[in-house]
Amino acid sequence: MLITGSTASLRVYVSQWENGKRTIGDRYAKILRSVLGITDEELFGQRATGALPVETGGYDELISRIESARSVSLTMVKTFMDQTELLRTVDRQMGAGSLVDQMGGHLAALEDALTFSVLPETRRPVATALAGAATLAAWQALDSGGVERAWRHYELGKRAAQEADEPMYLAHATAEQAYVLHDAGRPQLAVDLVREARRLGGQQMSPRLSSWLYAAEAELCAKAGLADDSRRALDKAVDCLPAGTETRDPDMLSIFLNTGHLARWRGNVLALLGDDDALSSLYAGLKAADPTFIRATSGLRCDLAQAHLARDEYDQAQEHLQQARLLANRTGSVRHLRRIEQLTERL
Incomplete structure (x- = not known):
């Protein structure tokens, strides 16, 4: 009492x-x-x-927040997406390390807008914007070594994509999440998940996203030791990719893939498989590489080093690893630096 x-x-x-x-x-x-x-x-x-x-x-505050979310217009959603695009550009050129706080605030604003939105016509556009931002944040976290944070962001992106009824966003987030499983030492589970991503996308995927998903499957199969499956997926990636020099998917702005990018990806897969054709594809990819894709170029240099190591060409491998390290240090890519150390041990 x-x-x-x-x-x-x-x-x-x-x-x-x-x-x-x-x-x-x-x-x-x-x-x-x-x-x-x-x-x-x-x-x-x-x-x-x-x-x-x-x-x-607390009803006054609740209603105030609901009314505020209700006023989120298509213009405001575009502003959210423009912010994601800006963060993606900075990440591509400077790395994710300096963006943790900005990305966290961006995701919090999007989650808040979605939490207090009531009707589907307001929720769906916000959820779409959140799905794209969360998937970007997840890849940044993975690159920076924040594995659990990456996993949670992918789960957030998948939930947002389901809320928005956007199979392409759901497929993309699921496929990228498979890389977390691979890095965690579960290559077969990673292959299963990237295949599930293709199933989730179904018939609504754009040709460029389909090509991207098959290329991701080819890479993960190669890492899992599934050589035949890897080659089949790689052939399908080539078949699905639209012709022309266009880089970005108009229906999925987070997808950058053209023949030059796919040549680099193909070289990466072939290097993992120990194929002699890897070097020609990789050098073609290096020649066509966009200089603003700093992190991607670091990965490409790692691929070239791996291909030269497979041929016992140690001097060339060392040269590419030195370039890869410089680029990885610029972006603060923990993931690439870890790979560089692993390849350096083979010199």
Whole structure:
């Protein structure tokens, strides 16, 4: 049984609580939580600001946030996507290390907008923007060595894609998540997941995304020691890729893939398989590489080093590893630096 003070005493206490002159003890905190219908966080958060909540239900604030989310227009969604695009560009050229706080704030704003959106016509565009941003954040986290953070961001991206009813975004997030499994030492599970990604995309995938998914499957199969499966997937990637020099998928802006990119990817796969044709594909990819894709070029140099090592060409391999290290240091890519160390041990 809780014993409280007299009415006069309680009035003094409340005045002191409101003015921050008295700390709410456990005994009165229990009573106030029950009477006001609030949590510890709400009670003590309000206390820290020097005032007890006036609105016991919090409905005014809730409705305010719902109304704010309701006003999110297509223009605002475009602003969210433009912000994602800016972060993607900075990441590509400078690496993810300097973007952790910015990306965290961006995701929080998108999640907040989605949480307080009510009707589907508002929720779906926001969810689409969140799916793209979360998948980018996940790849950045993986590149920086934040494995669990990457996994959680991929899960967020997948949930957002499902909410938005966007199979392409769902397939892309799922396929990239397979790389987390590979890096964690589960290559066969990674292959299973990238194949599941193709199933999730179904018939609604664009040709460029289909090519990207097959190339990812080819790479993961090669890493899992499934040579025949890898070659079949690689052939399908080539067959699916649209002709021309266009790089980006208009239906999936996070996908960059043309014949030059695929040549690099093909060389990577062939190098993993120990194929003699790897070098020609890799050098073709290096020649066509966009100089602003710093992290991708670091990976390409690693692929070239691996292909030369397979031919016992140690001087050439060392030269490419030196270039790869310089680029990886510029972007702070933990993932590439780890691979560079592994290849260096073979020199």
